[in-house]
Each structure stands twice: as C-alpha cells, then as structure tokens.
Amino acid sequence: MKINIQRESVVTYEVNMEGATLLEVLNEIKRAQDPSLAYSSGCRSGVCGSCAVRVNGREVLACSHNAKDGDLVEPLRNTPILRDLVVDMEKAYSFNAKAKAWQSSLADNIELSEENQQINELQSDCILCASCYSACPVYAVNEEFLGPFSLTRVWRYVSDKRESDPKEKIDVAQTNGVWDCTLCNECTLVCPQGISSKADIEKLRSKSSMFGYMDPSFSNFGGGFNDGSPVF
Amino acid sequence: MKSRVVVVGAGGAGLVAALNAHQNGAEVVLVTKEYPTRSQTCMAQGGINAVLNETDGDSVELHIQNTLKSANALADESAVSYMCQEAPKAVAWLDSIGVPFSRTPNSKIAQRKLGGAYGARACYAQDYTGLKILHTLYDRCLAEGIEILNERYLLELLTEPEQSGKKYIRGVSLLNKRSGEVEILEASSVILATGGYSRVYNTYSTNSLSSTGDGIAAALRAGARVSDMEFVQFHPTALKGSSILISESARGAGGHLLNSKGERFVDELLPRDEVSKAIHDEIAKGENIYLDIRHLGVEFIEKELPQEAKLAKLYENVDPADDLIPIKPAAHYTMGGIEVDSNSSTSIEGLFAAGECANHRVHGANRLGGNSLLEIVVFGKEAGINAAKYAKNATKDEAILEAKELSENEIAEIKRYANEISFYEKQAILGEIFYKNVGIKRDKGALQEALKEVQEMKSSLPKMGVSDKTKEYNTNLIEFLEFKNMLTVAETILLSAISRQESRGAHFRVDFPATDKKFRAHTIVDAEGVVSYEN
Ligand SMILES: Cc1cc2nc3c(=O)[nH]c(=O)nc-3n(C[C@H](O)[C@H](O)[C@H](O)COP(=O)(O)OP(=O)(O)OC[C@H]3O[C@@H](n4cnc5c(N)ncnc54)[C@H](O)[C@@H]3O)c2cc1C
Ligand code: SF4
Ligand code: SF4
Ligand code: FES
DSSP states (O other): OEEEEESSSEEEEEOOOSSOBHHHHHHHIIIIIOTTOOOOOSSSSSSSOOOEEEETTEEEEGGGSBOOTTOEEEOOSSSOEEETTEEOOHHHHHHHHHTTOSOSSOOOSOOOOHHHHHTTTTGGGOOOOOHHHHHOGGGGTOTTOOOHHHHHHHHHHHTSTTOSOHHHHHHHTTTTTTTTOOOOOHHHHHOTTOOOHHHHHHHHHHHHHHTTOOOGGGTTTTSSOOOSOOOO | OTTEEEEEOOSHHHHHHHHHHHHTTOEEEEEOSSOGGGSGGGGOOSOEEOOOOSTTSOOHHHHHHHHHHHTTTOSOHHHHHHHHHHHHHHHHHHHHTTOOOOBOTTSSBOEEOOTTOSSSOEEOOTTOHHHHHHHHHHHHHHHTTOEEEOSEEEEEEEEEEOTTSOEEEEEEEEEETTTOOEEEEEOSEEEEOOOOOGGGGGGGBOSOTTOSOHHHHHHHHTTOOEEOTTOEEEEEEEETTTOOBOOTHHHHTTOEEEOTTSOBOSOTTSOHHHHHHHHHHHHHTTOOEEEEOGGGOHHHHHHHOHHHHHHHHHHHOOOTTTSOEEEEEEEEEEOOEEEOOTTSBOSSBTEEEOGGGEEOSSSTTSOOTTHHHHHHHHHHHHHHHHHHHHHHHOOOOOOOTHHHHHHHHHHHHHHHSOOOSOHHHHHHHHHHHHHHHSSSSBOHHHHHHHHHHHHHHHHTGGGTOOSOOOSTTOHHHHHHHHHHHHHHHHHHHHHHHHHOOSOBTTBOBTTBOSOOGGGOSEEEEOTTOOEEEEO
C-alpha cells in the first residue's frame, strides 16, 4: 500500500499493512522507515483530538481512519504548519479565551434536571481536534473569526442553567462571531463527534436576537436601503 | 522567582493544582508536553467516586473500607479517609464549575456501580467522564487567566543543596518542542503532575502514548524518592492487537469471556486482578481469548456500547454484534509514584507531586475503579494550596542560568550518539519482556532476567540515539528522551518487584504466592537504586 504524505513536498511511503488505521501506518513509517516524520497522537481511540489531519482533502482523525492505498495525507488548514503534519494550535485555541468560552462564576446549589443537562450534552463531547476549524471557509477572508469549535463551546455554556451571565458571552460573539459564519455546514460534515457548529451558531444567533442584537447585514434597514454589502 | 509556582503536566491533577495555587495567591505557570486537553485524563470513561447521599445504604465509611480492602493493607488509612470524606465536596466543586455530569430523572447527579464498590457511587458524564472533567477544568484555567506553556518537554528539575544537606527546588529546564531551544523556568515551588508509567509496557498498555513516567524519572534524578513502583494494575479486557480499552461495562452488562474452544473459564464479574489472572493462565496454555457480547443484541450494543463497537470494528475488524472480540489483559494504571507526605510534598523542599505520578498511598496494592479521578481532584487541590503557601515564604531568589548550558550539552551529546541500534526496536522488546516477565504473574528468575535486559539497554543508550538531528519539532528526539525515562522507571519497578517476596494485590509472585505480613510496608527506591521499606 502506498501512502502519500505532504511534507515539504509530497513523499510516498510503501507499507505492507492491510486494515490498519492511518495512525498505525504513520507509526510504522516512523519506526522502520523515517524517524524524522512528525505528527501528533495520544489516545489512539478518538478522544484526545491530537491526530486530526486531512486525507484526500477531508479532515479525519488518523486513529479512526482506515488507511487506503493511495491516500494523500496533509496537515490541517487555517493554522501554521510547524513540521510535516504538526500544526500550531495556539491561535486556534486562543479563540476559546477570546470568546469567553467558560462559565462566568461558580454556581452553587443550582438544581439541574436531566433535560437541563441534555441540552448541551453533545456540545460538551467536543475533543478540540480542530477539524471544523480546518474545514471552515471563513478563515480565508477573516483570520479573526471566533470559529466553529469556540462558538460551539460558547453555546455549551450559554445554554447551561449554571451560567449567570449569558449576555456577556452573547455580547462578545457579535464581533467576528455568529454573524460572520456563512452557514455553509462544512464544520458539521467533518466533526468526528457528530457536533454541528453551524446549528449551534444558529442557536446563538437567535439568542442574540433575544438580547436585542440584529444581523448586521440588515441593520441598515430603516436608515435607508441595504445594498447587500456587509456593514460593520 | 518569588512566589512563582510552576506546574508540570496539565491533565486533571495539573489543572486542579494550577487553579488552587492561583487562588492562593501564587503566580502560576502551567507547562505541558502536549496541550492540556490532550492529556490522558480525557480517556477516563467510567466515573469519579463520591458517596453523595447515604440513603441507599452506601456511606463514606464504606467507601473508605472498600478502598482499604482493595489496597490489600497497603494504603494509608488517614489519606484514604481524607480522600473519601472530601469526595462529595470535590464532585460538588466540579459541578459548580460546569462539568456536565449525567443526571437522574429527579435532578441528582447520576451514579453507577463500579467493581469493588458497595453501591452506585461513581459519578459520570455518559461515556466521557474524563473528557468532560478535563475540558471544563481547562476552560476554568482560561477564565482565571492562568499562563499555559504548551508543547514544552520537562528535561530536569533544578535543585540546590541546602546546608542541612537537604535539597530545595529552584526551577525546571524545558525543551521547547517547536523551537528546539532549552528554556529555564525559575520557580519557588514546582508541582509535578505528569501522569503514570504504563507505557513501559509499550503496546501492552491501554494508556495514552504520553504516559512514559517522565516526571517520576526526573524526580529520581533530582534525588527524590519513589515508592510502590512494582504495583501495576492490569485491565482484563483490552483489544488484542492495539490494547485499546474495552470498558468494564461490557462484562457488567453480561458479556462472556471465551477461550478458543468456546468455553467460559472464569466468573467474569470477579475483581480485575482475578479475571486478568485467569485470562493470563488460558493464554499461557496457548488459548486465544475473546469477549462475547453477541447475545446482548444489536440494539443494546448500539445504545450502551457504541464506542466499544466502533473501536472493535476499526482495530480488530470485527462487528461485536456478530463476532467475538479478541482481547488480552493490558497494563492500565500504575499505583506507584513519587513519594509524598500528607501535604503532597516530596523529599525535595518545594517540590510537590499529584495525580498518577505521585504516591499519596491511597490505592495501595490495587486501585479501585473511579478512585483515580477522585484522587487527582482531591490531592491536586492539596498540592496547589501547599505549593502556593511554600512559594510565598520562599526566600531564595538567585539566578540559575548555568542549567541551560547543561541541558543543551546533554541534547547535543545525544545527537552525537552513534545510532547503530534502533531504540524503537528496543522499546518494543522492553514492552514484550515487561508483559511476559513483569506482568500479571512474576517470579524471581523472570524478574532478574528483565533487570539484566533493562540494564543492558541503559548502558547501550549511546549506541542508540536519534537519526533526526533537526532542531525544530524533533519528535524522534522527544521519543528517545521518553525511552530513556522509561528505562529509569523500568529499573525501579524491577528492583521493587524482586525485593517484594510475597503476593499482594496487583503484584503476584509465583514463587511467593502468599501475602506476607512482613511486607505490609511501602517499597521505597532512591536515586541510587537502594530499596527499603517504610510504613
Ligand atoms: C482508558 C482509561 C480509562 C480510565 N478510566 C478511569 C475511570 O473511569 N475512573 C478513574 O478514576 N480513572 C480512570 N482512569 C485513570 C485516570 O484516567 C488517570 O489515572 C488520570 O487521568 C491521571 O491523571 P493525571 O492528571 O495524573 O495525568 P495525565 O492526565 O496523564 O496528565 C499528564 C500530563 O503531564 C504532561 N507531561 C507528561 N510528561 C511530561 C513532560 N516530560 N514534560 C511536560 N509535560 C509532561 C502530559 O502532557 C499531561 O498534560 C483511566 C485510564 C485510562 C487509560
Ligand atoms: S457553517 Fe459557519 S462555522 Fe461552520 S464551516 Fe461554515 S462558515 Fe465555518
Ligand atoms: S466541534 Fe467537532 S470537529 Fe470541531 S473541534 Fe470539536 S470535535 Fe473537533
Ligand atoms: S490519537 Fe487521540 S484522537 Fe487520535
């Protein structure tokens, strides 16, 4: 089986392994053929989020992908490449802090029902693999977009009964946030955990409306006419 | 650097320690060789133990008793009592910061029964307890603005001798994985939270690839003591090829264990060590062992064991609804670690330790399921508070820049090693030997053979080295450093296991099958490899 890996240029490796995961193939290449190949991994079981790469143009977890002859493996997009398949996640992860993706204050003695908890059960399955971030087309035009996973995280906390100040997060998500998403759904298609950031962003939009915010592309209504160009 | 606490390791223990040190007024820097959310803590599924109400006959006292029983008389009673008493508070705190625990229809935190427990006392968040705790703790650290340095590999703990002869901590040296530069972080106190050492068993471990015992090896080199290293817990059902964990819930729900002839050979609901032993004996007879959950039905498997089904398909190419799942026992949890007192303080002043890398003497010879997540929260907090206190009163504040050159020279030297022998191959051999000779059953001859092998590997390290000489993001170099640490740890496991001439909990000596009162003591190993016993 031939595996093509995007390094400084595309390098083809020949391995004799059928039915192995891509991560097992990478390990074998590193162990027996080329110790200089760089990639990340940890749990081997799809829960630590380390091993996301692109295979044939689509984001996957290397440890959950069955390697196939001719696969082209590339690093994630929208983030600087450190070496081979390893990307620098600092900026991507920094959006969690920018978006204030946490619970504002400690919540004591708040009664949480089964329904309350199930509201954000799926969103809290996120493993921060950044597949969605890599697939999102908005970064081509706006590097400061808070992005799919951090907005999903904001929804997780905003929808939680334990959050005392949801408005603070909705305020923050107005700039480079909920209205900058094109609702293209690419993030949903690649999420290994079945999370739809697009759907979460839509929920955040309606929450924003509840707090009196409007889609900025409509905010010119009444003040004249809207020529369709974005208004900031 | 006055009042600065450096926390090395950002799993559950490290994050809790960092939060508490921060709240107690220290300037905190959190360091990890990965990113916090990639730490092994994310892999925990089962739950975290706490008796939340005593209505169903369960009680804190029973939690203590169950823990002590499982520990085989090798746990510290007061440490266990403290941990179990703090458990409800620990879970309430996790709940208060937003951990999405599963709930019951009447709005209580849902609990399930794990092996060895009197009742349902493990609080869980579906199949993702560790993941959700870890991520929520991480978010909390961001909220508090704690400084986090990602992708920094701990090289050495920097210490200075005191006039009394005791050593005190001065900081750490780190390898910045991205730049390849050595960095020095001065600190008044340091907390090690670098996780366990099951990867010594290489592919025979359920653990994350990062559980290589780095912190324990660094602590030993710095002169700290480690204890109870011979106690390694094996999980009975890991996938045969990959050692990925198949959760105990499969057996709990009625799954059977079968040999090649299709016979059941053990009561599947016995404690982990007994089931592991039975499987081990069958394998020794030449049998292949399978987990059979076909009779549970497609619907049940899809609903209750979706992760397991997915992993069995991916890694063993079998569909558990129609096929048997090939399994084997694998190294899962390491009870031993850096010796700490009730303040989480090591034998080096200002050096604290918490989590799986530390030995708070709460698991003894055998850990109870759900007690590890509890330990990292309860003692992570203690370590954080005590390190902050220590840092505030620390008076020493001199520069330690000469350490940079030492670490740089060491790395330069490794890059000059001959690289005639592949350390990846040796690592595979180490795993094989450990599984075979230092596994579920051991005897003197097998242990001594393994020790000889490890010592030979240690002395031939200069013939191994790395073939990648690049500076930036050299994972070949990092993996070599990890291998070196694993050899250090492996030696302490063997010295301890040879010296403990009895069977207790996870340590089973074929040549000494009985438990011996004489060994009702903790095995201590120091940097020189001297073994002693203490109560
Ligand atoms: C598959 C599986 C399931 C489990 N299920 C349960 C369960 O249900 N309940 C339970 O109680 N326990 C469970 N456990 C055990 C439990 O998960 C661990 O014991 C616990 O998470 C350890 O936490 P920690 O913070 O000590 O270490 P870890 O989470 O392992 O974190 C170690 C940290 O140290 C860092 N580090 C290591 N070396 C270096 C270095 N050289 N330089 C810098 N940083 C370094 C790592 O990057 C990481 O951030 C399970 C374990 C496994 C493997
Ligand atoms: S739906 Fe929005 S967040 Fe998701 S990929 Fe498209 S633009 Fe990005
Ligand atoms: S939302 Fe999905 S794709 Fe995005 S980081 Fe989380 S798990 Fe990965
Ligand atoms: S190695 Fe953890 S998600 Fe793939």
